[in-house]
Amino acid sequence: MSSRTDKDTWDISTSVGQTALFVAAARALEAQKPDPLAVDRYAEVFCRAAGGDAAAALDDADADFPLRTEWGGHFVNFQGARTRYFDDYFQGVAQAGVQQIVLLAAGLDSRAYRLSWPAGTVVYELDRPRVLQFKRETMDSHGDTPTAERREIAIDLRDDWPQALRSHGFDPSKPSAWIAEGLLIYLPAAAQEQLFAGIDALAAPGSFVAVEEAVPMDREVFEAKRAEGRVSGQETEFFSLVYNEQHAPAEQWFSEHGWTATTTGLSGYIHQLGRELPGPGTDARHMLDSNSLVTARKE
């Protein structure tokens, strides 16, 4: 399934980098709705700057683009709900007085530009160099400035990112708030363990963490589907990018390390927000049922 290698690399339009553009396109489509779950006004800016499929999807110019299919409609709801959930998380974090924010695999997350941060807040954005470069250049040419102090850390999250964070001024003696949104599936299990352990080691009491996680896909089910010719090109590409591993459910891991954690199932949350769920047994329903949003606070 996965075609990933230990030292693989990418920019915004290749390999794992293009997934940042894909979720940005979903956020842009959510923002176009009359009753959006969340409005990320920069998502469209990024898609237009990148051009190609991501921009065409916004204008409905490509009816076959995955986000324009029935499955895609549910994926857009997913991204809208996920953005809303984590925006609310950061609002709570800011109200609690936390001033160090760490976006692990920031991609095209625009929270450093669009959320209202108290004075003195520093947002650390970790991702691969060319992904961060695309984001910076796009925002600069659009004339936008961050609403907090933004520090880029160009790194591979399979490497020693805690050291890089400290060398950019992160202070482990002060509370911090972390997010791993749309990231874990792109890391092997060992790097997931390193990620959670790194957060725990650098988080002072009173810190927060938010994680999106997915139960790995059953390989036998995937292979059976493929044998029956029921796997689309889009799915094949997706499964070539993910490791399909889970080190440990986030709630369990953080609870065992002195945090108080809560898991919110994505399907239930989307239903609670008033959006229709896909029918049982569909690929879209499986996607939503497999995903959870986890938050935790370190005591």
Ligand SMILES: C[S@@+](CC[C@H](N)C(=O)[O-])C[C@H]1O[C@@H](n2cnc3c(N)ncnc32)[C@H](O)[C@@H]1O
């Ligand atoms: C689906 S996008 C999510 C981006 C952002 N968190 C969001 O929700 O919009 C996945 C991001 O993870 C980043 N990523 C994945 N593996 C990484 C790694 N080993 N090191 C650094 N960044 C990584 C990619 O570059 C990409 O920006």
